Each structure stands twice: as C-alpha cells, then as structure tokens.
Amino acid sequence: MAGRILEAGLHLLDRQLIDKDGRLAGKVDDLELEFPSGGGPPTVTAILAGPGALSRRIGGRFGAWLEAVANRLRDGDDQHPARVSFAVVKGIDSAIDLSVPKRELETNRLEAWTRDHLIGKLPGAGDAPD
Amino acid sequence: MKRLFSVALGILTAIGGFVDIGDIVANSETGARFGMSLAWVVVVGVIGICLFAEMAGRVATVSGRAVFDLVRERLGARVALVNLVASFFITFLTLAAEIGGVALAIELATSVNYLLWVPIVAFCVWLVIWRVKFEVMENAFGLLGLTLVVAAVALWRLGPDWGGLLHGATHPVVPQGEGHPTWWFFAIALLGAAMTPYEVFFFSSGAVEEGWSRADLITNRLNVYIGFPLGGLLSLVLMAGATLFLEPRGIQPGHLSQVALPTVLVLGKLGLAVLLIGFFAATFGAALETGLSCGYSIAQYFGFQWGKFVRPAQAPRFHLVVLVSVLAGAGLILTTLDPITVTEYSIVLSAAALPLTYFPILVVANDPDYMGDKVNSRFTNALGSLYLLVLVVVAVATIPLMVLTKAGS
Numbered sequence: 001m002a003g004r005i006l007e008a009g010l011h012l013l014d015r016q017l018i019d020k021d022g023r024l025a026g027k028v029d030d031l032e033l034e035f036p037s038g039g040g041p042p043t044v045t046a047i048l049a050g051p052g053a054l055s056r057r058i059g060g061r062f063g064a065w066l067e068a069v070a071n072r073l074r075d076g077d078d079q080h081p082a083r084v085s086f087a088v089v090k091g092i093d094s095a096i097d098l099s100v101p102k103r104e105l106e107t108n109r110l111e112a113w114t115r116d117h118l119i120g121k122l123p124g125a126g127d128a129p130d
Numbered sequence: 131m132k133r134l135f136s137v138a139l140g141i142l143t144a145i146g147g148f149v150d151i152g153d154i155v156a157n158s159e160t161g162a163r164f165g166m167s168l169a170w171v172v173v174v175g176v177i178g179i180c181l182f183a184e185m186a187g188r189v190a191t192v193s194g195r196a197v198f199d200l201v202r203e204r205l206g207a208r209v210a211l212v213n214l215v216a217s218f219f220i221t222f223l224t225l226a227a228e229i230g231g232v233a234l235a236i237e238l239a240t241s242v243n244y245l246l247w248v249p250i251v252a253f254c255v256w257l258v259i260w261r262v263k264f265e266v267m268e269n270a271f272g273l274l275g276l277t278l279v280v281a282a283v284a285l286w287r288l289g290p291d292w293g294g295l296l297h298g299a300t301h302p303v304v305p306q307g308e309g310h311p312t313w314w315f316f317a318i319a320l321l322g323a324a325m326t327p328y329e330v331f332f333f334s335s336g337a338v339e340e341g342w343s344r345a346d347l348i349t350n351r352l353n354v355y356i357g358f359p360l361g362g363l364l365s366l367v368l369m370a371g372a373t374l375f376l377e378p379r380g381i382q383p384g385h386l387s388q389v390a391l392p393t394v395l396v397l398g399k400l401g402l403a404v405l406l407i408g409f410f411a412a413t414f415g416a417a418l419e420t421g422l423s424c425g426y427s428i429a430q431y432f433g434f435q436w437g438k439f440v441r442p443a444q445a446p447r448f449h450l451v452v453l454v455s456v457l458a459g460a461g462l463i464l465t466t467l468d469p470i471t472v473t474e475y476s477i478v479l480s481a482a483a484l485p486l487t488y489f490p491i492l493v494v495a496n497d498p499d500y501m502g503d504k505v506n507s508r509f510t511n512a513l514g515s516l517y518l519l520v521l522v523v524v525a526v527a528t529i530p531l532m533v534l535t536k537a538g539s
Contacts, residue, residue, distance in 0.1 A: 014203045014210075016195065016433050023444065027202065027433030049433070057207045094193040094500050111434065111447055119446035119453075124261060126443045 008044060016095040017049060017084070019102035026107040028096060029053035032083065044086050047096070049107040052081030073110065082106035137352050143272025144357020149364050150416035151231035152224065152323035152477040154409070155470055157365045158389040160316045161372025162382055164305055166298035169366055171317045175324025176362035178517050180354050182325075182488050183333050185495040185506065185514070187350040190334040191342040193500040197334040197491060198430035204490045213486045214431045218424060220483055221328045223476040225420035226459035229255065230469025231413035234386045239406050245464060252460035255417045259452055264339045264438040271415030278408035282367045284396040288374070295370055315531045315538045318524055319474065322481030324362065328423040330487060335426045339439050347504070384470060424455035474537065482528040484521040492518060 008031055017025040030053040032046035052074070055067035070081070084098065084105055091097040102108045119125055160168045190196050195203075198217075202210040232251045233244035258267055304313045342350065371392035376383060383389050386409060393401045422438075429436035429448040436448040463469055492514045495506045506514065532538075 014207060016199055016203075023440070024429075024433060024435040027431075029207065054207060054432075058211060059208070062211075094195050114450055115443055115446035119449050120443045122260075122442070124442070125446075125449075126441055127261075128441055 011092060012044070012047075012096070015092075017047070017098060017107070018095045019098050019105070020100055021102075023102055025098065025102040025105060026050060026082075027054075030057055030081070046086050047084040047089070048081045049084060050082040050110065056081075073113075082109070137349050139269060139273075140349055140353040141357040141360075142276060143269050144353045145360045145364065146272040146275025146278070146411065147268070147415055147419070148358050148361020149275060149278055149412045150224075150323075150326075150419075151227050151413050151469075151473050152326060152480075153365045154231070154368060154386075154389055154412070155383075155473045156316075156320050156323040156477055157369040158372045158376070158383045159474075160320055161369035162376035162388075164308065164313060164316060165373045165377055166295050166369065167302040167305065168313070168317055168320055169299035169369060170302060171320040172324060172362055172365055172369070174520075175321045176359050178321075178521075179325045179329060180358050181510065181513055181517060182491055183330055183358065184351060184354045185510070186330040186334040186491050187337050187342075187354065188347060188504060189491065189494050189500065190337040191347055191350060192344065192502065192504045193494075194338060195494075195500070196338050196426065196430055197331050197487065198427045200494045201487070201490045202431050204493055210431060214427060216483050216486060217327055217331075218427050220326075220476060220479050221331070221420050221423045221427065222455055222459060223462075223472060223479065224326060224328055225417060225424060225455060226462040227469055227473040227476050228413050228417035228420055229456075229459050230463040230472060231386070232410060232417060233463070234469055235406055235409040235413060238387055238390070238409075239403075244469070245466065248460050248463050251414075251417075252456050255414070255421055256453060256456045258418055259421055259438070259456075260442060260449070264336070267418060267438075268336065268415075271411050271418065274411035275408060275415055277404050278364055278412060280397065280401055280404040280408060281371060281393050282364065284393040284401055285367055285371055285374075288392075288396050290370070290374055295373065298373065309535070311531055312535045312538055314527070315478075315535045318481045318528050318531065319477050319538070321524060322477040322479070322484070324365070325484055326477065326480045327483060327487040328420050330491065331423040331426050332419045335422070335430075335437070339437050341439070344504075384468075421452050421456050421459075425449070425452040478528060478532060478537070482525050485518060485525050488514075488521060489518060 012028050012031060015028050017027065019025045026049040028047050029050060030048040031044050032048055033042040034045045035042045051066050051070035055063045055070055058066065082105070084107060088098050088100050089096060090099040103112070157172070186197050189200065198214070201213055205213060229248060229251050230244070233247040236247045236251070237244040304310055337350065368389065372383065372389070375392040375395065376388065381388055390402055390405050393405045425448045426436055428434070428451045429445070434447040435445040437445060442449045462472070494500055496511065498505055
C-alpha cells in the first residue's frame with residue numbers, strides 16, 4: 001500500500017481490522033508515524049491496536065486507568081502497545097484487510113488469553129452452532 | 131419458491147420479534163390510563179423504527195459493518211465510548227427486564243414465584259445463545275411470538291365499538307384528572323419502547339450473522355416495512371384491550387396478569403394459555419436479542435471477533451461479555467427489584483438515548499464510500515432528518531419530565 005495518500009483520521013483511525021481468514025482482529029486504535037529526515041509529510045509505519053493504544057487516545061481518568069490495566073496485562077517490562085506493521089496491510093475500504101492470520105499478531109494476546117483460560121474451558125466452545 | 135418462503139418467514143419473525151416486555155408494559159399502561167389517546171405515538175414509533183432499521187440493515191448488508199462498528203468509526207474513540215457506556219447500560223437494563231418478563235410469564239402458568247424461575251431462565255437464555263444456530267433461534271422465537279395474535283382474536287370476538295376506539299385514537303385528548311406532563315411522559319415511554327436501540331444493534335448484526343448480500347436488500351425492505359408495522363398493530367391491540375377492560379375499572383396494570391385480563395375474560399383459560407406462550411416467546415426472544423446486543427455493542431466498539439457465525443472459542447471475548455451480562459441481568463432481578471419497574475426505566479432511558487444510535491446510522495447511510503449507489507434517497511434523508519430532530523427534542527425533554535412527573539406516578 002506504499003505511496004497512497006490517505007486522510008489518516010478519516011480512512012484509517014477507528015476502522016475494523018480483518019485478518020487473512022476474514023476474522024475480526026481489533027481496531028485501528030492509533031497510528032505510528034515516521035517523519036522523513038529530509039522533511040515532507042509523515043508516513044504511516046504501523047497500526048497500533050488494543051487497550052494500550054486506545055487508552056492514550058481516550059485520555060482523562062478513564063484513559064489512565066485503561067493504560068494501567070493494559071500495562072498489567074502485558075508480559076514483563078514491555079510497555080509498548082500492540083503493533084501491526086503497515087507492511088501487512090493488504091487493502092483499505094470499509095475495513096482494513098491484513099495479509100496475515102490474526103494468531104500472528106500482537107493484538108491477539110488478550111483474545112487468546114480469554115479463550116485459553118475462560119471461554120475455551122466451557123463445554124461445547126469448539127463446536128459449530130447447530 | 132425458496133425465496134418466497136424466506137421472505138414470508140422473515141416477515142413473520144419480524145412481527146413476533148417486534149413485541150417485547152417494553153411494548154407489552156408501555157401499551158397496556160397507557161391504554162389503562164389514557165385510553166387510545168396515545169395510539170398516534172405507536173404509529174410515529176413504528177415509522178421511525180422502520181426507517182432506521184431499514185437503513186441499518188442496508189448499511190450492514192452493503193458494507194458488512196454493523197451499527198456499533200460505525201458508531202465508533204464516525205464518532206471517534208472518545209465520543210463513541212460515551213455512547214457505548216449509555217447504550218450498553220440501557221441494553222443491559224432491557225435484558226434484565228426481559229429475563230424478569232419471562233419469569234413472570236412462567237409464574238402465571240405455574241403459580242411458582244417468579245424469583246425461583248429467574249436463574250433457570252437466565253441459564254436457558256445463555257444456553258440458547260451458546261448452542262443454537264442464529265437462524266434457528268431467530269425463527270423459532272419469532273414464530274412462537276405470533277401466538278400473541280390471540281389478543282387480537284379476543285378483541286375481535288368481543289366486537290368492541292371500533293368507531294369509538296378509532297375516534298379516541300384520531301382525536302387525542304388528555305383524559306380528565308391527568309396532567310399534560312404525565313401524558314407526554316407516557317408518550318415518550320411508548321416511543322422508547324417502539325424504537326429501542328437494541329433493535330437496530332440486533333437487526334444490523336443479524337444481517338452480518340446471516341451473511342446478507344445485495345440480493346437480500348429486498349428481503350430487508352419487506353421484513354421491515356411489513357413485519358414491523360404488523361408488530362406495531364399487535365402493540366395497539368394490547369392498548370385497545372387495556373382501554374376497554376382496564377380503564378373503565380380503574381385498574382393500573384402492575385403485573386402481567388392484568389395485561390392478560392381482556393383475553394381471559396373473552397376467551398377463557400385456553401386463550402390465557404395461548405397468550406402466555408406468546409408472552410413467553412416474545413420476552414425470551416427479546417432476552418436473546420438483548421443478550422446478544424450487549425456482546426455486539428462492546429465487541430464492535432473494540433473490534434473483537436463477534437457473532438454466532440463462528441464457534442464460541444473463536445469469539446471468546448464476545449461470549450464472555452454475553453455471559454457476564456446475562457448473569458448480571460439475572461442478579462439485578464434477583465435483588466427483588468420489580469421487573470415491571472425495571473422495564474419502565476429501560477424504555478424511558480432508551481428514549482433519552484435514541485439520537486446516540488440513530489444519528490451515526492443516518493450519516494453512514496449517506497456515505498458513498500460505504501454505500502456506493504445504495505445511499506439514502508432524498509425522501510429517506512428528509513424523513514430521517516425530521517425524525518432526528520424529534521428524537522433530540524425527546525431526549526432533552528425525557529429526564530426533566532421524569533423528575534417533574536415522578537416517573538409518571
């Protein structure tokens with residue numbers, strides 16, 4: 001998707017991420033920008049997704065609380081929000097299509113935890129609805 | 131043929147699915163107190179829900195994005211969060227009211243106190259959401275809800291003064307002894323019951339669940355434009371029944387049994403049995419819809435995988451929200467808070483929150499980026515804007531009126 005000029009606030013922020021298999025994989029909660037050394041407009045290098053990124057955009061007391069929770073939920077001293085490299089973005093329309101399955105994304109950690117420790121333990125969790 | 135069948139099925143389930151505990155309570159209470167003088171609000175509410183449900187269904191079908199997904203995208207992370215908190219709270223309150231309503235319907239059939247049924251009802255609601263396929267779930271309870279038509283049969287058998295009812299509906303006057311603020315407060319409650327936000331959360335998410343494509347847009351139209359008005363007619367039947375039987379006797383329905391009174395008096399035990407099945411199906415079906423909508427709204431705001439079109443293990447956070455909501459809803463009713471009171475608050479607060487849901491839908495339905503050639507027509511936009519104006523006035527007026535009239539008492 002290199003070189004395309006987008007209104008980041010309008011076409012990227014808060015859009016749904018969809019992985020390679022059509023599964024919903026989080027929102028574009030924030031963007032990582034790089035400012036070229038020679039000046040000129042910044043380019044988007046990554047999508048930031050998950051509570052860590054969202055908390056900074058919400059701000060205020062709730063944002064601070066959310067950020068504290070997000071930091072608690074992360075392993076070790078890793079303080080950066082979950083990051084999806086812009087290189088895996090395949091298409092941008094009413095959602096952002098990615099070229100990788102979501103299990104390979106950092107944003108998948110909370111969902112995997114909920115599945116492994118809570119919902120996946122209930123009987124029938126792996127069955128297709130019938 | 132298959133298409134015809136699916137359209138007919140969609141319309142029938144829309145009729146049965148329209149009525150929920152909020153409609154049952156609001157229509158009976160207003161009928162008992164104000165006769166048919168507020169029937170016009172049901173008409174206004176039905177046109178409104180048709181207008182915006184069709185829009186939400188069309189947006190979901192064309193863009194694949196359900197309502198709360200769009201709320202987040204159009205309003206941004208912060209404003210949408212405020213919206214989420216309000217919408218979730220109201221949907222949760224409605225879920226609790228529906229669980230209480232199911233338990234009350236079973237109490238009427240078994241004479242066993244409703245509180246004992248609440249945990250069982252909550253478990254069954256969760257189990258159906260966990261196990262049963264979306265289409266099966268929607269069709270079964272929608273069709274079973276059609277048994278509410280027995281209330282219309284009772285009304286017809288009675289052969290009331292139709293002219294008098296119609297005159298009461300077309301010449302609205304505030305009855306003697308009732309104040310204007312109270313009358314308007316009940317008008318707002320009726321509007322909130324007819325246009326509850328969860329209906330569009332559910333309807334638009336349902337379009338994604340069922341994998342609607344552009345070919346289904348006609349089904350979307352027919353379901354909404356035929357099914358909802360007929361559902362609204364059922365609401366009016368309950369109002370007329372209360373007008374004829376409860377108003378002259380000065381009975382203010384505080385319990386489901388009084389809502390059933392007109393049908394019992396005309397059709398006897400058998401009529402009551404059928405009506406109770408209708409109450410059960412309507413409230414249980416709505417409990418499923420509100421339970422799912424709790425999950426839909428949160429998952430769509432945060433971008434979690436949601437829906438019953440995947441295995442529960444593939445949408446763990448969505449199912450966690452649903453499970454916790456159903457448990458907490460049952461917990462709220464188990465505090466012995468009167469389910470009818472919970473219902474009254476849920477519909478009035480719904481009315482206050484209506485613009486939060488319907489404004490983003492109207493905006494996105496006009497965005498060619500999402501909709502291509504399926505953007506709103508000029509007529510739809512004119513009507514939609516007019517409604518939004520009314521909804522804003524209603525939202526502003528609701529809380530002051532609630533305080534002024536002590537919630538209509």
